[in-house]
Amino acid sequence: MSMSQQRPMGSIFELEFPQSVGIYSSYADAQKAVDFLADEKFEVQNLAIVGTELKSVERVLGRRTWSTVLLAGVQSGVSTGLLVAVVILIFLKPANFLLLLLVAMVIGIALAMAFGALGYAATRGKRDFTSVTQTVATKYEVLCEHKVAARAREMLLQLPGARAAAFE
Template sequence: MPEIFSLQFPQSLGVFDAYADAQKAVDYLSDEEFPVENCLIVGTDLKQVERVTGRLTTPRVAAAGAASGAWLGLLIGTLLGIFAKEGSWLPTVLGGVALGIVFGVVWGLFGYWATRGQRDFSSVTKVVATRYEVLVEHKLLAKGQELLAKMPGRAQTF
């Protein structure tokens, strides 16, 4: 791990349920001219959250494949069109888009059918921390605690 992400003798200055609260505490310390370059905000108790965004069907997969293939075809057609003979730029681009659509549909459907119905939904995933701990160099712990005790609206007990 790079040196920038470590402290020599880290001590816990506080534990927060939300990143925004940990960030607010460090921001307050910075406003009070505390040497915040000696602080780390560490997300702990990681968990993966998956949000299901919809049901996958053959038409939906084909449409998504066509859309992504069209963009790829447009890119390749435009690049080839730049070097095409005069007057053939537009047919080259349109040909690239058409081939991209066909390629995207075939590739998308092939991938969908390869799963054999074991995953008929789309989703996005994210890794989140359950808690956020502010760590500080041991020699600055007492000063950090003293400053945070004076922080207005402080909802966290240290």
């Protein structure tokens, strides 16, 4: 691709007049379709895989209580204290590293427990659990530049299992 044919960096995710050439129930299936087109020497730079019908999934990991909040503060404080002690060791070369390590960990634990307790108290029992949230697509659509979309559709009909999937 010559410099005159390259797209400006801001439009790398944009296609001109995109058309759908396939809808798949998993990202792996959409990727398999694009890989098949690549193997068949199709100009895959004309394609995009787009996750559609997004949903938010929140996985509850456990219950939050005062003991779990304070224990998390201890764990966070230990790692923060170790990090601070190592940085001070590198730059200041203290005479008594063990004392520095102990003081840094005590301060780190105290601060992390205090901030954790304040945050938990502020929720007033409205969210007594921990969780992680992820946005996931339920379908994946392969889009193609309009000028080569018909050819891509024809080629994808040769993908093993494609004809049977068309009747589902």
